[in-house]
Amino acid sequence: VVFSPASGNTTVQLLSPLIISAPGGGTALGFNSAGDVFNISGQSLTIGSAGFANDITGLGTFNGNTTSSLALLGSGPIGTLRFSGTQTLGTLTLDRTLSGLANLGTELNISTALNLTSGLLVLGTNNITLASAAVVSGTPSASNMVVTDGLGRFIKTFSTLGAFTFPIGDNTGTTEYSPATINLTGGTGIAATIGMRVSDAKHPNNVATVDFLTRHWSSSFNGSITNPVYTFTGNYIQTASDISGTETNSLS
DSSP: OBOOOSSSOOEEEOSSOEEEOOTTOEEEEEOSSTTOEEEEETSEEEEOOTTOBEEEESSOEEEEOTTOEEEEEEEEEEEEEOBOTTOEEEEEEEEEEEEEEEEEOSOEEEEEEEEEEEEEEEOTTOOEEEOTTOEEEEOOBTTEEEEOSSSOOEEEEESSSEEEEEOEEEOSSSOEEOOEEEEEEEEEEEEEEEEEEEESSOOTTOOOSSSEESOEEEEEEEEEEEEEEEEEEEOOOTTTTTEESOGGGOBO
16 A cells, blocks of 8 residues: 555545555555544554564555554564554554564554564663553564663653563563563552663763673653552573673672
């Protein structure tokens, strides 16, 4: 599908579910300009076919809402996803094999589910925010995760007590999965968001010179929780990849 008006911009609105299969590979969806908009509305849009290399080109945007569904299938890099309007989807599914990845070019809010089947969702400088009821499905790994080694954060909304594991990692040199878990066990008046990203580097405030970890997590907090009680767990790579010196002596 190619957006190619004689002049100006084009807006396409879905009225029913659509699959853009691109079975021969190449460009599955091509935007002509930054003003082009693919309005998914409350429908389901699938781009790509399993086993075929295909991509999205151009600077146009997707416009969705809390009942919109976008699925990215195929293999290899698919390009950059940009969103306009409320920058919202109900469900995003990533199923890209053979070093598959998708770059996030704007902020994105997920209201129902982030389905990580295969591939990397690279945030860059942008945030992805999951609503309090939204879940992550799949089995995250170094080939199936959200990459947060830029300024963008994976943000989760909390409205009740409970634990959430951020399925994050880095793509700095070697691609590595290093999730972090926040377990909120106490507090009242919970209406907050917690963001997380990971860096494959020694923390700048770590003064150790011999024994230390070359990985750290950065969190953000917005909203309110009265008398919060929580624990944090970060999973580092238990090899020389993340450990400098002796692990038992390390300061993270």
